[in-house]
Amino acid sequence: MASMASSSQLFSKLSCIIFFLSLSTSASATLKVGFYQSSCPEAEAIVKNAVDCAVSRNPGIAAGLIRMHFHDCFIRGCDGSVLLKSTPDNRAEREHPANFPSLRGFEVIDKAKAQIEAICPETVSCADILAFAARDSSYKVGGISYAVPAGRRDGRISIKEEANALPLPSFNADELINSFAQRGLSAAEMVTLSGAHSIGVAHCPTFSNRLHSFNATHSQDPSMNPNYAAYLKTKCPSSSPSDQSTVALEFSTPNRLDHRYYVELKKHRGLLSSDQTLLSSSSTSRMVLENAKYGSKWAVEFGMAMAKMGSIDVLTGWQGEIRRHCSFVN
Numbered sequence: 001m002a003s004m005a006s007s008s009q010l011f012s013k014l015s016c017i018i019f020f021l022s023l024s025t026s027a028s029a030t031l032k033v034g035f036y037q038s039s040c041p042e043a044e045a046i047v048k049n050a051v052d053c054a055v056s057r058n059p060g061i062a063a064g065l066i067r068m069h070f071h072d073c074f075i076r077g078c079d080g081s082v083l084l085k086s087t088p089d090n091r092a093e094r095e096h097p098a099n100f101p102s103l104r105g106f107e108v109i110d111k112a113k114a115q116i117e118a119i120c121p122e123t124v125s126c127a128d129i130l131a132f133a134a135r136d137s138s139y140k141v142g143g144i145s146y147a148v149p150a151g152r153r154d155g156r157i158s159i160k161e162e163a164n165a166l167p168l169p170s171f172n173a174d175e176l177i178n179s180f181a182q183r184g185l186s187a188a189e190m191v192t193l194s195g196a197h198s199i200g201v202a203h204c205p206t207f208s209n210r211l212h213s214f215n216a217t218h219s220q221d222p223s224m225n226p227n228y229a230a231y232l233k234t235k236c237p238s239s240s241p242s243d244q245s246t247v248a249l250e251f252s253t254p255n256r257l258d259h260r261y262y263v264e265l266k267k268h269r270g271l272l273s274s275d276q277t278l279l280s281s282s283s284t285s286r287m288v289l290e291n292a293k294y295g296s297k298w299a300v301e302f303g304m305a306m307a308k309m310g311s312i313d314v315l316t317g318w319q320g321e322i323r324r325h326c327s328f329v330n
């Protein structure tokens with residue numbers, strides 16, 4: 001009897017532990033809106049202020065921060081890995097040609113982080129700061145607002161070669177769909193998020209093959225509006241990879257995050273091959289036409305898709321760490 005009692009006591013103790021463990025893992029696997037409400041109530045306002053100041057001075061920073069969040073989330077999940085600097089024995093994502101020298105806005109993240117560390121040390125992750133900054137950028141240059149669930153933790157690994165897994169501007173629609181599907185994002189979400197190319201710039205080598213050396217029979221991409229191609233040739237006169245001039249990704253309202261990107265695709269003025277293919281490919285053209293027509297619907301969907309992108313493979317709970325400085329692991 002005595003041994004039965006103790007074994008059932010043992011069992012109930014064990015199930016408490018197991019229940020407690022399963023509670024804590026399920027709680028840590030999800031992000032939460034207002035995560036810092038009690039631990040650092042000023043955090044989101046500090047980020048917003050840093051973004052507002054920087055973007056008022058240079059609207060291109062909004063583009064940089066939105067792109068930085070995308071590049072963070074697509075490689076090792078949204079863990080701030082894109083923010084880490086190389087060390088003597090490791091080359092980090094930041095050095096990959098997709099990120100260097102074009103990725104911009106690091107100083108905004110560093111500034112917000114320094115201000116937050118001063119009042120709430122080791123509390124707010126760099127991955128969350130970047131997610132907030134992308135949201136605040138979308139609001140500042142597009143009036144698009146969406147809630148950002150937080151509670152991401154910072155990773156300790158960043159490897160240059162892993163950024164090879166970012167989608168390329170030469171991708172066709174199937175390759176783009178596949179790249180996003182690998183991260184749990186649908187074709188419609190891929191098309192919606194590509195609307196971020198409504199702002200910011202691209203360097204000549206990312207599209208100049210479309211102007212100078214398209215294929216064996218066409219030197220110029222026939223899916224590009226010829227007047228637009230002529231204009232681009234004045235900006236990028238050669239296909240030299242060292243031409244570091246830039247051109248606005250969206251022709252009509254280059255500093256406004258809006259659905260005009262899709263309207264421009266209809267005019268065959270998409271800058272990157274991966275942009276224009278969304279109209280020419282049968283699997284995505286309907287979505288482009290829809291977004292071109294319904295701008296406010298696109299804006300709502302953009303916010304939702306950004307929030308979803310922001311939850312790719314996040315570290316939570318006791319995983320990772322809260323970096324003290326966003327460029328270095330603790």
Ligand code: HEM
Nearest residue numbers: 063064067070102167168169193196200201202203206274
């Ligand atoms: C669909 C696949 C995508 C491809 C192939 C792609 C590729 C590119 C390329 C080649 C550039 C130009 C970089 C340069 O030369 O400076 C660029 C810029 C940009 N991308 Fe994407 N991108 C994609 C999706 C996205 C997504 C999902 C977002 C964000 C939600 C995004 C946001 C941006 C922004 C804002 C810029 C301008 C950056 C700046 O001005 O600093 N892109 N992208």
Ligand SMILES: *[C@@H]1O[C@H](CO)[C@@H](O)[C@H](O)[C@H]1NC(C)=O
Nearest residue numbers: 214215216217218221222223
């Ligand atoms: C070149 O591109 C055009 C337009 O996309 C296409 O019709 C043609 O088949 C391509 N030619 C070669 C040799 O790939």
